[in-house]
Amino acid sequence: MEVVTSIEFILPLLFFIVAFVYSSVGMGGGPSYTAIMVIAGISTLTIPMISLSLNLFVTTIGSYNYLRNNHGKVRIILPFLISAIPFAYVGGALNLPRKVFLWVLLISLILVAARIYLWKDTGFRLQLNHRQKIIISLVAGSVLGLLAGIVGIGGRCVFSAINYHA
Template sequence: MPDISTLLLLAAVFLCISYCSASVGLGGGSCYTALLAVSGVAPLAIPLISLSLNLIVTSAGSYQFIRHRHASWKIITPFLVTSMPMAYLGGSLHLPKGVFYGILFASLTIVVIRIFFYQKTSLSWNLKGWQKLALSLIAGALLGFIAGVVGIGGGIYLVPFILIVGLGTEKQAAASGAIFIWLNSITGLIARLHHHSVSLLDYYPLMIAVAVGGMLGAALGATSLKPRTMQKILGTTIIIALCLLIQKLV
């Protein structure tokens, strides 16, 4: 566990991350994971802490996006049907550190490339109803498993996926991301608590920080933030995580 000064510094940074992440329907798990890793937290504890923080942030996000009627259950339900059981399965595993950081880095790189190098928010896929359903079910299973293994909620993959495929608007994607992370974080957290023993009370400053940041960011993202600004915040947050993760890969 980091010393108290490091923990308080992390809390201040996590407040900013949760604010930015909540505004785009995310929990910030990718950044939490990277920061915890470079701060000396044990690899076994990182996924459990990140999932807990994700759960706190997206509780506010889910409420705000549902309250402002941005949530589309037609979009999110197929993903949840397959992602939740796979998130539990992934959460019960413990990958070697090299594989853990490799999966996280590769996934974040793909998302950053899409945001900053492709202006279109969707692709012209002329998919029929059953094709969209099948794609959502398959993607849900894959994203849920990766989310459970890496220890993040999975929305960081889902939000751009919805935009790229053209399943919904930016607001709907953000709302879907928040709900997806919330439910899969619960599932992954249950699996982690069942298979691994870590005291979360030692990290209460981080939980308080992300609760405050999450509430403020969710209110902003659900009401006044422009879609393109949301994407830039998402991309910037991910770049920060990538810079930190490079240290673990070299």
């Protein structure tokens, strides 16, 4: 009979708690899954895919309810998703060295925290035609999706770093 180590028992419980807490405020919990796995010593080659998968599961349910209650416009969100989803997959599939992964994670979380706590009014308006808005949305989705995939935090934290006005 195989002995289950404490980490194999505790990780699913911690993931459930994170999913429950984050989903109650409309988020997926990607940064917490990533942090828990880094602390637990999980291989940095597997962290992004596991974290993204957990985040995707939780945020899909939240996104469905969000759109079902008419809190978002699919026509604005769709260009971001079209480019962010495949680039998040590419970022999650990259085999970065542990040190590079941890630096990218640290820098991205610091930038997001700085955006949230230090830069209160980052909104701006650009006079763009429909085509230009689509191009900017596709490029931003690609860059942010790649970064989110690399560190396994999903898009919510990274996208919160931008105050996009369509």
